[in-house]
Amino acid sequence: MRAALQILDDDGLPDLTMRRLAAALDVQPSALYWHFPNKQSLLAELADRIVAPAAPPRPAEGSSSSNTRAEAGALRDALLAYRDGAEVVSSTLALGLGSSAARDRLTAAIIADGYDADLARRAATALLHFVIGHVSHEQQRMQYDSLGVVVPDLSLSPQRDHDDASEFAFGVDLLVGGLEQNGSPRSPAQTHRPGAH
Amino acid sequence: MRAALQILDDDGLPDLTMRRLAAALDVQPSALYWHFPNKQSLLAELADRIVAPAAPPRPAEGSSSSNTRAEAGALRDALLAYRDGAEVVSSTLALGLGSSAARDRLTAAIIADGYDADLARRAATALLHFVIGHVSHEQQRMQYDSLGVVVPDLSLSPQRDHDDASEFAFGVDLLVGGLEQNGSPRSPAQTHRPGAH
């Protein structure tokens, strides 16, 4: 795991191959298959380690939706801490393998902000998709910037002064805003569009 | 492109290799490199074709945020129309290659619902991340379901009756709700958290 995180951070996810990892450990590639059934499970464990330090400052009651915002920010920080961190978590998230910790933590934060558990779970899913998508985008742009690739800036985009952090906060605010108006804190569970099913 | 979409839909993105595509066209793999500089650009063009039919029903003025909701739904449908469609678009989205059509169309829909252009662009980015993340998740679950893989259902999730469509609608509603309270239609541009930089 330590060696894998090293390779990931130094050279990126595409270079994190079983053969390269084996070489870093002075071992034959086949040796890794005694410790992990396959590459996917190795990545899943890596994802857990990346998400793990995403502990939010502290649970605070009262201030509106502050726990949710803090948790989203902490998760972003955790993903940004390793190169291609978002991509690693994204790849394992869909498999049901690992990284449910991220969703669980977001859910807990939303509940701590006073929302019903079922609503919280669904909102956490939406928030998680946004967070991973956004950070993934950030990191891929970083990679292309560092490679000197001229990424064609969106042709008709006049100002590009919103930096990543504020754009991230904007997205979180949209979701939190929707949350606050949909099921307001301490209200019973309520579906968003009655009769939609 | 036709052959590539065929392979994608029949066997999924992992099986869409240059060699397999060449074989389907009765051609040597190297022949493809006369038509495309590399695999990435081939995928980018594929992504454009997948997103293309995402035309929303019709622009309607008046009903609150209906254009945005319709466009998001149309985009979801387009991604679902091909196996691993979301993954294809996701992979090219970050590169700045192609698939800016999706963001542009979402932006246009939000503007049509009466929002300021700058706000619309940032909201479209957030919405796009959610849509792609959600559909990507849906499709990966499909793949594992069809393979008979027992995906460990979230341990402490009592009811799992919200189907994908309604969960998708819920996420869209959250973002649209946040949009409605943040910068209400026809109001001038306004930052979300003054002094946040």
Added chain:
DNA sequence: ACCTGAACACCGTTCAAGT
């Protein structure tokens, strides 16, 4: 318990050469 050696069945990409 943990690893090696050797193989299997693949990849994307390049490039001289053909027609």
Added chain:
DNA sequence: ACCTGAACACCGTTCAAGT
């Protein structure tokens, strides 16, 4: 203009065999 042939430098994974 469009393609072949042949190669380069890789992949993930399996499995008998070693210690």
